[in-house]
Amino acid sequence: MISKKMLDAINEQINLELNSAYIYYGMVAYFEAEDYSGMAHWLNIQAKEELEHAQRLFDFVNEVGEKVTLGALDKPSVDYKDPLDVFKAGLEHEKFITASIQKLYELAKSEKQYAAEEMLRWFINEQVEEENNFSHIVTLLERAAGKSGSLMMIDGKLGQREE
Numbered sequence: 458m459i460s461k462k463m464l465d466a467i468n469e470q471i472n473l474e475l476n477s478a479y480i481y482y483g484m485v486a487y488f489e490a491e492d493y494s495g496m497a498h499w500l501n502i503q504a505k506e507e508l509e510h511a512q513r514l515f516d517f518v519n520e521v522g523e524k525v526t527l528g529a530l531d532k533p534s535v536d537y538k539d540p541l542d543v544f545k546a547g548l549e550h551e552k553f554i555t556a557s558i559q560k561l562y563e564l565a566k567s568e569k570q571y572a573a574e575e576m577l578r579w580f581i582n583e584q585v586e587e588e589n590n591f592s593h594i595v596t597l598l599e600r601a602a603g604k605s606g607s608l609m610m611i612d613g614k615l616g617q618r619e620e
């Protein structure tokens with residue numbers, strides 16, 4: 458059993474996770490066009506992770522015997538200033554998602570939705586990692602300060618991300 462309020466909020470989060478994937482695919486498009494294949498690879502894996510996040514919530518809704526509802530996706534940007542601009546935007550987006558997950562978690566607690574609360578705990582931990590990943594890359598890019606040699610090294614490193 459799950460409350461209507463909780464169900465609506467989880468369905469909204471499914472949309473946010475799918476939107477996250479879409480935003481990151483927009484970033485992949487930018488990096489592919491700019492020939493940063495390592496950064497494109499990193500964000501491609503990131504986009505797939507977001508699809509998995511959506512899938513987790515999707516499965517939960519089905520497991521509690523409810524029906525998933527899907528909304529429209531927002532048109533993502535494929536235009537950025539430079540790599541730092543991209544990863545800063547990614548970090549800001551992850552912070553926004555963290556806030557959304559925390560609101561969901563608070564709702565689960567206040568509505569005594571224990572199964573949802575348990576399921577959401579995974580997302581609370583995941584968001585710590587997500588923000589940390591982006592913020593680490595922002596730091597590397599800031600240190601590189603646009604120098605092409607350093608950028609190529611970072612690109613090579615990000616190209617090694619495993620699924």
Ligand SMILES: [Fe+2]
Pocket residue numbers: 474477506507510554
């Ligand atoms: Fe996510």
Ligand SMILES: [Fe+2]
Pocket residue numbers: 477507551554587
């Ligand atoms: Fe994420």
